[in-house]
Amino acid sequence: MASTNLFLIIMTLIMFTIRTCNSAFPSAILVFGDSTVDTGNNNYIKTLFKGNFYPYGEDFPGKIPTGRFSNGKLVPDFVASLLGIKETVPPFLDPTLSNDELLTGVSFASAGSGFDDLTTAASKVILVSKQIELFKAYIVRLKGIVGEEKAKRIISESLVIVSAGTNDVVFNFYDLPTRKFQFTISEYQDFLLAKLQSFVKELYDLGCRTIVVAGLPPIGCLPLQMTVRYVDPFKRKCVEDQNSDAQAYNHKLQKLLNQMKALLPRSTIVYANIYEALIDLIQHPQKYGFVETKRGCCGTGLVEAAFLCNPITPTCAKHSQFVFWDSIHPTQSTYQYLAENLGLEAFPNKLLHNHSKSF
Numbered sequence: 001m002a003s004t005n006l007f008l009i010i011m012t013l014i015m016f017t018i019r020t021c022n023s024a025f026p027s028a029i030l031v032f033g034d035s036t037v038d039t040g041n042n043n044y045i046k047t048l049f050k051g052n053f054y055p056y057g058e059d060f061p062g063k064i065p066t067g068r069f070s071n072g073k074l075v076p077d078f079v080a081s082l083l084g085i086k087e088t089v090p091p092f093l094d095p096t097l098s099n100d101e102l103l104t105g106v107s108f109a110s111a112g113s114g115f116d117d118l119t120t121a122a123s124k125v126i127l128v129s130k131q132i133e134l135f136k137a138y139i140v141r142l143k144g145i146v147g148e149e150k151a152k153r154i155i156s157e158s159l160v161i162v163s164a165g166t167n168d169v170v171f172n173f174y175d176l177p178t179r180k181f182q183f184t185i186s187e188y189q190d191f192l193l194a195k196l197q198s199f200v201k202e203l204y205d206l207g208c209r210t211i212v213v214a215g216l217p218p219i220g221c222l223p224l225q226m227t228v229r230y231v232d233p234f235k236r237k238c239v240e241d242q243n244s245d246a247q248a249y250n251h252k253l254q255k256l257l258n259q260m261k262a263l264l265p266r267s268t269i270v271y272a273n274i275y276e277a278l279i280d281l282i283q284h285p286q287k288y289g290f291v292e293t294k295r296g297c298c299g300t301g302l303v304e305a306a307f308l309c310n311p312i313t314p315t316c317a318k319h320s321q322f323v324f325w326d327s328i329h330p331t332q333s334t335y336q337y338l339a340e341n342l343g344l345e346a347f348p349n350k351l352l353h354n355h356s357k358s359f
Contacts (some may be wrong), residue, residue, distance in 0.1 A: 026159040026210065028105035029085055030138075032131050032199075033077045033163035035111030035329060036214075038093035039074060040067030042111045046278050047124050049112035054311045055298055059319060060330050067091065069111055069306070070325045071297070071315075072332030076107060076161055078339035083159070092134050093210050106157060108134045111306075114168035115195040117145070118178060128164050129195065132202055139206065155207040156182055163214040165249070168192055170219060174242060189249045191254055200257075212342070213257055214272040215250035218243045218279045223295050224327040227302045236294055236302075238282070250275055277341035281334065282323060288337060292320040298326045305329065 030103045031037045035051075041068075042124045050067065051057075057065030059072035068074055076089045085104050090097055092106040110126035113119065120127045128136070143153040169188070174178040179188050196213070203211060210352040219225060230236045262271040282293045285299030295301025297316040298309040305326040316322055330338070 006110075007077065010309070021273060026083060026157055027085065028103065028154050028158040028161045029076060029080045029089055030084070030105050030135070030155075030158045030208070031089060031107035031109055031163075032128060032135075032203075033107075033109040033214075034113045034128075034165075035069040035166055037074055037076050037107055037161060037163045037165075038067065038091070038109040038111040038113075039076065039089050039107040041093045041107065041109060042125060043067040043091070043140060044093040044095070045124070047112070049110075049123050049125050049306055051111065051306065055313065055315045056325075061087075069329040070332055070335060071319050073335060075163075075335050075339045075342065078336055079159070079161070079342065080105070086300050089158065092138055093267070096160075097133070098109060102141055103154065104140070104264075106138065108138070109163070113279070114164055114166075114171070115199065116168045116172055116179070117194045118172050119168050128162075132199070132206075133204075152207055153323070154260065156209050158208065158210070160203060160211040161207045161214070162196075162203075162211065165192060165196070165216050166219060169242075169245070169249075170222075170225070174219075176226070182352070185245050186248070189245075193252055196261070197256060197260065200260060200269065201264075204267060209266055210268045210270075212270045212272050213252050214274050217274055218282065219246045221257040221270060221279065221282050221293070221327055223301055223324055224303060224305065226294065227327065233302060243279070245257075246275060272342055274338055274341075277338055278330075278334075281337060285323065290323055290333070291318075292316070293323045295322075296324040296326040297322040297331060301327060313333065 023062045024268060042050050051069040052065050052067040054065055056069060057063060060066055065098050073088065080086050080089050089105060089107050092108050108131040112123045112125040112261050113128050115258060117127060142154060172190055173185065183191060200211060218238065220242030225239050225242060226236040257269045257271050261267055281288050283291060285291060285293050296304060297319055298304045299313045305328045309326045319331055322331050323334050327329045
């Protein structure tokens with residue numbers, strides 16, 4: 001596993017960048033997206049896409065299945081902790097949410113979500129664009145607690161994380177190819193990016209100024225995608241065309257975010273390159289303390305996810321050695337590794353040089 005020192009260095013860089021660009025230190029974290037950042041919102045809506053039962057949460061503090069689709073914490077939890085904001089990020093829909101929790105930020109994300117309306121048509125989870133409505137409700141509650149001016153300041157100084165897009169491509173183009181009848185993969189990427197652009201602009205218009213947008217992971221290396229492509233479980237390997245598509249999307253995303261940053265005054269819009277971090281881990285697991293990369297820890301690890309990964313499903317003995325918890329979602333150890341690498345792509349050598357001179 002990458003060292004704790006690396007984690008501290010990266011998070012220091014994030015804090016330094018926010019201070020430099022916005023002259024403020026983040027006291028809150030706001031999260032939008034899918035199951036990679038949903039800390040439990042789906043517990044409170046009518047959907048089959050839930051993770052509030054064992055073995056999910058086996059390694060979470062108190063061994064509680066919170067609704068996170070992993071055995072423990074997610075990237076926003078690690079980021080919030082290292083920034084000194086809080087140890088975990090609660091879901092906005094939690095009815096027991098305290099004022100203090102609201103002041104320091106929440107997750108609006110919903111497992112199974114995406115940018116394309118079609119992605120959530122059957123699951124009835126909260127579409128990314130609809131998460132804006134939750135955010136507006138959050139702003140109203142925030143103003144009621146601290147007043148309008150302080151609420152605006154909290155939002156403008158918050159660190160915003162957006163992580164979505166995988167479900168769109170997997171559900172609508174690869175496994176259930178409904179969008180293939182309308183788009184080429186390049187056209188579908190442009191369709192999704194147009195929706196992402198509108199979403200980020202709406203966040204900006206509502207007062208957000210520091211926004212981190214995650215790219216797509218190596219989708220072809222998800223255990224489920226390998227299972228779907230290869231009938232023989234002993235010949236499973238990463239689906240290279242799906243990985244190439246993810247890289248093409250990420251290239252377009254990075255270009256788009258740079259354009260948006262130039263057009264939106266006083267904005268810090270950061271591209272998080274999770275693809276390179278995760279593919280390096282998958283290709284060189286021993287370097288990071290991992291062993292198994294082709295199947296999840298839950299059950300056979302080939303198809304189990306959500307309700308198929310349940311209290312009667314056996315799990316692997318050494319959780320931390322598995323990259324994936326189920327056939328789709330990473331383990332807590334992988335999420336910590338990804339959090340450690342957050343910002344490596346976003347902060348260039350010039351910033352590293354300036355940072356080293358400032359200490």
